[in-house]
Amino acid sequence: MFSLREPAPFTRLRDAQRVLVAGAGGGFDIYAGLPLALALRAAGKDVHLANLSFADLYGLDTDVWPAHGVAAVRPDTEARGPYFPERTLAQWLQLRGLPSTVYAFPSTGVRLLRAAYRALISHLGGIDAIVLVDGGTDILMRGDESGLGSPEEDMAGLDAVNGLDEVPVRLVVCVGFGVDSYHGVSHGLVLENLAALDRDGAYLGAFSLPGAGREGALYLDAVAHAQAATPDHPSIVNGSIAAAVRGEFGRWSTPPGPGYALRATLCDFGRCSGQARISDIRHARPL
Numbered sequence: 637m638f639s640l641r642e643p644a645p646f647t648r649l650r651d652a653q654r655v656l657v658a659g660a661g662g663g664f665d666i667y668a669g670l671p672l673a674l675a676l677r678a679a680g681k682d683v684h685l686a687n688l689s690f691a692d693l694y695g696l697d698t699d700v701w702p703a704h705g706v707a708a709v710r711p712d713t714e715a716r717g718p719y720f721p722e723r724t725l726a727q728w729l730q731l732r733g734l735p736s737t738v739y740a741f742p743s744t745g746v747r748l749l750r751a752a753y754r755a756l757i758s759h760l761g762g763i764d765a766i767v768l769v770d771g772g773t774d775i776l777m778r779g780d781e782s783g784l785g786s787p788e789e790d791m792a793g794l795d796a797v798n799g800l801d802e803v804p805v806r807l808v809v810c811v812g813f814g815v816d817s818y819h820g821v822s823h824g825l826v827l828e829n830l831a832a833l834d835r836d837g838a839y840l841g842a843f844s845l846p847g848a849g850r851e852g853a854l855y856l857d858a859v860a861h862a863q864a865a866t867p868d869h870p871s872i873v874n875g876s877i878a879a880a881v882r883g884e885f886g887r888w889s890t891p892p893g894p895g896y897a898l899r900a901t902l903c904d905f906g907r908c909s910g911q912a913r914i915s916d917i918r919h920a921r922p923l
Contacts, residue, residue, distance in 0.1 A: 652764035669769035705752030
């Protein structure tokens with residue numbers, strides 16, 4: 637039973653002690669999961685971070701791979717090229733005195749990605765819940781919309797995690813409602829899809845990330861650190877979400893770019909989080 641006194645995803649995760657927060661679509665998606673991960677860790681839960689990676693993981697040393705298809709990225713992990721969001725995040729976590737290993741999956745198809753998730757779960761000694769995080773909302777697209785954003789990697793992660801029946805709780809969190817307008821997503825259709833999930837009992841509501849709170853402040857710090865560390869590859873999505881958390885409105889991103897920080901009366905669109913059960917999203921879309 638859900639209550640206004642507690643956001644529904646925290647109700648679903650109340651009994652979970654070991655939680656994996658994973659970026660669904662690669663790149664900087666895992667940054668969008670930081671506020672939730674920090675809140676869960678503050679609640680005393682054992683939280684691990686993972687991400688579908690666009691970095692050149694196959695150039696990493698063999699001792700970086702604790703399991704097949706899973707790289708354990710730490711602040712000092714060496715790699716080819718400057719683009720390495722997982723290492724950048726690990727370095728920020730170390731600066732803040734937080735556990736600083738970020739697990740990375742090579743960009744691949746559903747079956748290999750699911751196998752990599754299982755390998756990581758075994759390496760961690762089992763988990764109670766997976767929270768799959770999308771920076772934006774294109775993971776909620778069914779496939780018949782006029783604009784889909786960039787859903788390919790999101791769909792791979794969604795289908796991979798949906799098949800992990802051994803994990804009791806599997807949720808999807810979308811952070812940054814409004815951001816995907818840059819990629820042609822109609823957010824009227826996003827709301828329509830959320831309504832369909834709600835009718836099926838799968839929608840877990842929305843909440844806002846206050847910039848004045850601990851999680852909001854740390855998120856802003858992490859995004860600023862990432863933008864400074866990778867100036868040639870800034871995250872438009874997280875820059876736009878960060879702008880909204882700071883109180884910006886309209887066309888705005890950090891650094892300046894084509895992102896948006898959108899707001900509405902009900903909730904700051906740029907910093908809204910919508911949650912649903914993975915299985916219900918997965919089965920609601922045509923295959």
